[in-house]
Amino acid sequence: MNKDPESTRTKIMNAAESIILDKGFGGTTVSNVIEQAGVSKGAFFHHFSSKAELGEELVQRYADQDAEHLEQTLRKAEGLSDDPLQQMLIFIKLFEQEIESLEKPFPGCLFASYLQQSELFDPNILDIIRESMLLWRTRVLDKLKKIEQEHPPRRDVDLESLADMLMVIFEGSFVLSQSLNENRVIAQQLSNYHSYLKLLFGPDK
Amino acid sequence: MNKDPESTRTKIMNAAESIILDKGFGGTTVSNVIEQAGVSKGAFFHHFSSKAELGEELVQRYADQDAEHLEQTLRKAEGLSDDPLQQMLIFIKLFEQEIESLEKPFPGCLFASYLQQSELFDPNILDIIRESMLLWRTRVLDKLKKIEQEHPPRRDVDLESLADMLMVIFEGSFVLSQSLNENRVIAQQLSNYHSYLKLLFGPDK
DNA sequence: TGTAACATACCGACCAGTTGGTATGTTAAT
């Protein structure tokens, strides 16, 4: 008997996530998954009661990693400056650097993949995704509020939609980068967001 | 015999587009399509040699409509001002208004849907999508170049990525609006882009 | 003008292959 059943589980989930990002959930078969994972059908249904459950556990894992990634990067940025504006600008730059350091094409976002086929999923799965996106909104909005206090914006601006804009830039640039097959556009768009914030809250030149 | 076979064809394509935007291409069956379209399987395969051909004709039609929509809105904006910056700002505002006038949830973008399942399609289908996106880049970039000549930007900026940013904002806000079930976020994000351009090229206050 | 020859538009039963899922093993560690 396998000493490490968790590794089989992980193999299945990793294979599934990779295939789903290429073909979508509806275009992915469990045969595809078990072939790529190198496990039997029995192993698959031993670990997951259905394809749908796999789908749910996948987003849950993805959401957890996403939240962790967000918090970690935020803490890192906060450690590098005391000024909220600088923290936010560093925060964005950290993501830019991360993208630039990728050698392979960016694999895409599982949230976006699911949302493009939302009728295939239970509402609770869509809830997980929405909560994940709202976490970004909350974290960035908090920071923007602090920025606003210390740096009066050059123009009136809706902070909530400005916070949402980061997620929008991410998701939008993922789509464009997928089409053009260029990771660079993601970093460039983050840079545009960076530049926008500097113009809004930065000092006059 | 049907006097208007084109209407059957259109019924099939409209049904298919609508379902694909909800379930993705891979999650859509021809049974789904013919049921919603109210036609027989025979009729389907009389008009389309395969599901894949339907998929191709669908993007082609979508790309044509998209290009037409782009050019039309651009001409309209150009008719409302002589200043390239104002034309661009009006251009964006026209899209904002269009979104705001929708009463139903925005149905999503077929390009993004296909790109999220790119492995399901021939390269030539992905080419159609890429060309459509590059048309937006070209048209907006042309305008930005004229703006730059008359309005020196407040910050150094890469015009090409600034042009891409419109498509990025569209696609990204489609994703977020799908998750939050709020069309409003699309208009808000367009407004952010509008604001960014004003800050970049607009007069000092 | 009538009609033979043919084309178009469509129907729905049917097919082979695939799908997600199950039933029944086998193996090995506790």
Add this chain to the structure above:
DNA sequence: ATTAACATACCAACTGGTCGGTATGTTACA
């Protein structure tokens, strides 16, 4: 001896696609 962790064989439902057939056109020519 029990049970977790698989493997294999299998199943019914569904998949995209084909088929023979029919109803309604259009065209050409006697």
